Amino acid sequence: MRCTHWRRVPLDLAREARERSDDTCIDRAVQCQLSAHDDGRHSGLLTDAGAYGTALWLHWHGTDDAQLVLLSDCPVAAPVSDGEGCCLFANHAEQHTWEDAPEEIPCAN
Template sequence: MSAGRQGPEESGHPLNRCPATALMPPPVAGAAPTAGGTGGRARPLRCELAEHHRAEHAELLWEDDRLGGALWVRWTDTRMYRVMLFWCTASDELGDACGLFDNHPSAHSWRIVDTAEDGPPELPAQRGDSAPGEDSPPGGEASTG
């Protein structure tokens, strides 16, 4: 049991998300057969930690409710590995839990802002011609579970 709140720095200024990216190679043939795995495909990764963090980069692969954690992939310039990690137990003043793993480096997830995730902002520059606001999804990215 821990008493009191900890955190020497109380400045809540947001931090940029780490720009590191990588490609996770497909699973090696010959390993245990994975469900619904027809051939391998490299998976693009993007670090979910804050910029200038120490230790390895990290991205969440999938959550595992049974274990109360999630599978993460950690990588550096020279190596990459997957590891099951428990959730960070911290939560902000509003009660939002941190979306990162326990003992993660850098700031908690609610302080990390991702400036590149969303597309370019759509400015209402000129209006007058109202088109039917039905744009088709990108498509072609059906995930076969």
């Protein structure tokens, strides 16, 4: 299940994202792309229109100021033939976007 947190994109970061990516339509708000999580560190995709294999992300933690970060795409695709790629960034927390997890995640304790 996807995280339901949204964050309004600060105007200065939206402008910076446009300048860095040449993408003229940066959304005014982004939804966290991670699977549902409890740690309060959210990541929303601003644009992947920049350099190949990278994307600009908005990171925020609770109500703290959001940060603009340039990250490489997650290289992990689903382990099946024609497996779909992951829509997140390299070394992200939580699950890959192609991981549908109907069963409970095992407890780490």
